[in-house]
Amino acid sequence: MDQFTLNLIVVGLSFALYIGIAIWARAGSTSEFYAANRGVHPVLNGMATAADWMSAASFISMAGIIAFVGYDNSTYLMGWTGGYVLLALLLAPYLRKFGRFTVPDFIGDRFYSQTARIVAVIALLVISITYVIGQMAGAGVAFSRFLEVSSSTGLWIASAVVFVYAVLGGMKGITYTQVAQYCVLIVAYTIPAIFISLQLTGSFLPQIGLFSADASGQPLLAHLDGLLTDLGFRTYTEHHSNTLDMVLFTMALMIGTAGLPHVIIRFFTVPKVSDARASAGWALVFIALLYTVAPAVGAMARLNIITTIYPNGIGEASLTYDGRPDWMHNWEHTGLLRFEDKNGDGMIQYYNDANAPAIAAESGWAGNEMTTFNRDILVLANPEIAGLPGWVIALIAAGGLAAALSTAAGLLLAISSAVSHDLIKSVFNPNISERSEMLAARISMAVAILIATLLGLNPPGFAAQVVAIAFGLAAASLFPTIMMGIFSKTMNSTGAVAGMLVGLGAEMIYIFTYLGWFFIPGTNMLDNTAANWLFGISPASFGTVAAVLNFIVAYVVLAMTKPAPQHIQDLVESIRIPRGAGSAQSH
Amino acid sequence: MSDKSASAYWAANIRLITICLVIWALASFGFGIILRPLISGIAVGGTDLGFWFAQQGSILTFLVLIFFYAMRMNKIDREFGVDEQ
Numbered sequence: 001m002d003q004f005t006l007n008l009i010v011v012g013l014s015f016a017l018y019i020g021i022a023i024w025a026r027a028g029s030t031s032e033f034y035a036a037n038r039g040v041h042p043v044l045n046g047m048a049t050a051a052d053w054m055s056a057a058s059f060i061s062m063a064g065i066i067a068f069v070g071y072d073n074s075t076y077l078m079g080w081t082g083g084y085v086l087l088a089l090l091l092a093p094y095l096r097k098f099g100r101f102t103v104p105d106f107i108g109d110r111f112y113s114q115t116a117r118i119v120a121v122i123a124l125l126v127i128s129i130t131y132v133i134g135q136m137a138g139a140g141v142a143f144s145r146f147l148e149v150s151s152s153t154g155l156w157i158a159s160a161v162v163f164v165y166a167v168l169g170g171m172k173g174i175t176y177t178q179v180a181q182y183c184v185l186i187v188a189y190t191i192p193a194i195f196i197s198l199q200l201t202g203s204f205l206p207q208i209g210l211f212s213a214d215a216s217g218q219p220l221l222a223h224l225d226g227l228l229t230d231l232g233f234r235t236y237t238e239h240h241s242n243t244l245d246m247v248l249f250t251m252a253l254m255i256g257t258a259g260l261p262h263v264i265i266r267f268f269t270v271p272k273v274s275d276a277r278a279s280a281g282w283a284l285v286f287i288a289l290l291y292t293v294a295p296a297v298g299a300m301a302r303l304n305i306i307t308t309i310y311p312n313g314i315g316e317a318s319l320t321y322d323g324r325p326d327w328m329h330n331w332e333h334t335g336l337l338r339f340e341d342k343n344g345d346g347m348i349q350y351y352n353d354a355n356a357p358a359i360a361a362e363s364g365w366a367g368n369e370m371t372t373f374n375r376d377i378l379v380l381a382n383p384e385i386a387g388l389p390g391w392v393i394a395l396i397a398a399g400g401l402a403a404a405l406s407t408a409a410g411l412l413l414a415i416s417s418a419v420s421h422d423l424i425k426s427v428f429n430p431n432i433s434e435r436s437e438m439l440a441a442r443i444s445m446a447v448a449i450l451i452a453t454l455l456g457l458n459p460p461g462f463a464a465q466v467v468a469i470a471f472g473l474a475a476a477s478l479f480p481t482i483m484m485g486i487f488s489k490t491m492n493s494t495g496a497v498a499g500m501l502v503g504l505g506a507e508m509i510y511i512f513t514y515l516g517w518f519f520i521p522g523t524n525m526l527d528n529t530a531a532n533w534l535f536g537i538s539p540a541s542f543g544t545v546a547a548v549l550n551f552i553v554a555y556v557v558l559a560m561t562k563p564a565p566q567h568i569q570d571l572v573e574s575i576r577i578p579r580g581a582g583s584a585q586s587h
Numbered sequence: 588m589s590d591k592s593a594s595a596y597w598a599a600n601i602r603l604i605t606i607c608l609v610i611w612a613l614a615s616f617g618f619g620i621i622l623r624p625l626i627s628g629i630a631v632g633g634t635d636l637g638f639w640f641a642q643q644g645s646i647l648t649f650l651v652l653i654f655f656y657a658m659r660m661n662k663i664d665r666e667f668g669v670d671e672q
Binding site: 081239579 | 593600604607608616619620621631632635638639641645646650652653654660661669671
């Protein structure tokens with residue numbers, strides 16, 4: 001059986017499973033549609049949260065992001081996991097006790113203000129829509145690469161599948177589908193990682209293998225550092241970036257994670273307040289299974305590539321063009337990997353020609369000959385590099401799609417519930433019947449899928465920046481406001497709205513200053529280089545500063561205005577206590 | 588529940604949250620980034636302890652912290668009689 005047929009079978013089976021689950025878990029009420037009737041076991045909810053959270057970027061790109069930079073990009077590992085501590089300690093249990101369906105629902109009620117609710121809806125829509133575009137585009141790419149259809153055909157297939165199970169099942173269908181998707185993606189990720197770790201270090205746990213000795217007799221990381229230095233690259237394990245920026249970027253990712261609406265709403269689905277706390281822990285268990293493996297995959301893949309190109313050591317005869325392994329041929333077809341024999345010696349040289357090592361001049365090297373190496377290849381080509389059978393390659397295809405689709409579905413639910421529940425029901429038509437609200441939720445989800453697909457077909461050139469901005473916006477707007485709603489009894493609507501607007505505004509202005517107004521090239525006021533950044537803070541790290549501004553402005557305004565009325569202070573008192581969480585309540 | 592025990596319950600919660608967040612910051616921003624030079628003498632598999640904290644240790648610490656917090660809060664909930672029946 002050829003690889004294409006195998007991919008088709010494995011991906012087809014996984015889709016049949018998702019749609020089967022969706023039909024079994026159809027939603028019949030708004031409580032089922034928005035919050036799975038609050039009946040999801042905390043361990044299953046943790047698994048669903050993990051799939052919801054881990055996007056195509058986590059699955060495909062993260063190992064590569066770490067592999068090509070090393071220690072400095074540990075920020076992603078710490079930032080994207082540390083946010084769960086904030087969720088478990090500061091947000092999830094109280095929001096579950098509050099017992100509503102959406103994030104703007106909490107902000108609108110707690111700050112007794114339609115303005116606050118609408119500002120929260122706008123923040124939610126901007127965050128979630130920018131995020132979902134990347135997921136749909138990612139799913140389209142995964143389809144086109146493994147199933148040999150065009151990227152746009154792939155995108156339409158992906159949106160059709162999401163449409164079936166998200167519109168039909170709502171939160172209930174999405175949750176149980178995500179549980180299945182988690183299983184597919186974690187198996188697909190860890191099997192090749194275990195084999196590579198075994199081959200390189202003899203340890204079957206990649207987390208241990210990363211710190212073990214390899215065939216050279218030295219520790220794997222020391223071996224890698226040595227090779228990189230010889231080739232003129234920066235070392236892998238040392239710190240090269242700005243410490244302040246590294247701290248602020250990690251913090252922005254942490255509070256951004258805790259403020260992402262599609263993650264927060266997952267904690268509305270568990271039966272009890274104590275389950276919300278534990279469920280954040282279970283989510284992190286399932287996320288950590290991938291996040292502790294990713295840095296090992298990154299370092300091992302980087303080492304593997306260097307030792308494949310220099311099988312006899314640097315300075316000896318390197319890999320010849322005729323002798324390069326099959327996986328290189330396969331990926332050259334996609335254009336993500338390219339070689340160019342610049343000095344015409346028939347051998348490949350891979351080194352940093354911007355900082356050429358002495359060896360380059362001695363050996364007559366005429367520039368780095370691995371001219372293109374897309375970082376996403378690392379994970380996708382892992383099974384081929386490790387020489388694993390075809391079904392593992394097919395599993396990687398299914399895993400990448402599972403990661404993209406599960407995140408897209410969670411985001412679409414957050415978008416549709418904000419529209420149907422927070423705008424239509426709470427603002428425009430409070431008397432809407434449950435039946436009509438469900439219909440509105442399904443229609444808004446269908447519209448959201450359509451918009452995401454169309455934007456995914458013509459992704460704006462700034463797609464990569466936009467995802468970083470989703471985190472910055474969540475950090476600057478939603479996280480501080482929700483936290484003050486719980487931890488300050490007196491915080492009033494004026495303070496909360498002022499804080500959100502200043503946080504959002506500061507974040508947008510700082511980003512637009514360096515990346516251009518609305519990302520239009522050429523409209524930036526300053527070049528996006530470290531020398532121009534305020535105190536060396538990059539636009540991606542600014543979310544932390546904007547969050548601090550949000551807190552400060554809110555408290556200054558509070559000091560000048562009347563504190564929240566007594567019935568709101570009583571409400572805050574009641575959400576701080578787990579007893580009486582009971583079942584779902586609507587309003 | 589009376590106002591007095593409500594404020595004592597909340598104070599106990601805040602105390603626990605503070606302890607957990609100090610450890611949270613120490614494992615990531617501390618050992619993983621700022622304090623890494625201080626503990627660079629401790630070698631771990633070809634690099635130092637700070638690198639291990641940045642890529643493995645911080646995540647494991649976060650995991651332990653969340654379950655520790657959840658367990659302690661369940662106990663505090665029962666002590667103050669505010670647990671869910």
